[in-house]
Amino acid sequence: xxxxxxxxxxxxxxxxxxxxxxxxxxxxxxxxxxxxxxxxxxxxxxxxxxxxxxxxxxxxxxxxxxxxxxxxxxxxxxxxxxxxxxxxxxxxxxxxxxxxxxxxxxxxxxxxxxxxxxxxxxxxxxxxxxxxxxxxxxxxxxxxxxxxxxxxxxxxxxxxxxxxxxxxxxxxxxxxxxxxxxxxxxxxxxxxxxxxxxxxxxxx
Numbered sequence: 001x002x003x004x005x006x007x008x009x010x011x012x013x014x015x016x017x018x019x020x021x022x023x024x025x026x027x028x029x030x031x032x033x034x035x036x037x038x039x040x041x042x043x044x045x046x047x048x049x050x051x052x053x054x055x056x057x058x059x060x061x062x063x064x065x066x067x068x069x070x071x072x073x074x075x076x077x078x079x080x081x082x083x084x085x086x087x088x089x090x091x092x093x094x095x096x097x098x099x100x101x102x103x104x105x106x107x108x109x110x111x112x113x114x115x116x117x118x119x120x121x122x123x124x125x126x127x128x129x130x131x132x133x134x135x136x137x138x139x140x141x142x143x144x145x146x147x148x149x150x151x152x153x154x155x156x157x158x159x160x161x162x163x164x165x166x167x168x169x170x171x172x173x174x175x176x177x178x179x180x181x182x183x184x185x186x187x188x189x190x191x192x193x194x195x196x197x198x199x200x201x202x203x204x
Contacts, residue, residue: 001035005044005054006142016052043140057143059196066189069137070182072130077181078174079125088124089170095120096162104155111147117162148191
């Protein structure tokens, strides 16, 4: 169900009827109800007048998500600079090397490689609350499947920004890491809004 929400099989605003879903997936209503509960926690579905529905998308939601994400990513980067171990740094650089070598004709792989770098930085912050909150925010963004990394010029720009951020973490420069992560995510927010605005089914 999660995959079909993310890939658009269930469109934004679509009603999710327990009985129909149980028949679709060949199961009883109990696991469907539990799945819907978890998807609600992850921000993929919401309660409506008649049961549950796929959450609608909006520029206001993008702004809300990134307002929090920018702050948390910057905090995580600064904490990583202060607390990272040598192993944390190896893990971050290994993830970045994998991203550097990712084919640019495979958007899902590009997005996954990028997320792996960010997750390695989150872990290096040694703050479980930050990791949990950022994971939840990322779950919200899965309803906006187009990756900002396919915007012309963004891939090479993002790679350079990552390398600068990782260098700051290695040098234990928390202030610089905070600034670089904040600027990196602010650019991502603007590109995400641009992608949403350019979608053909969006209002003028």
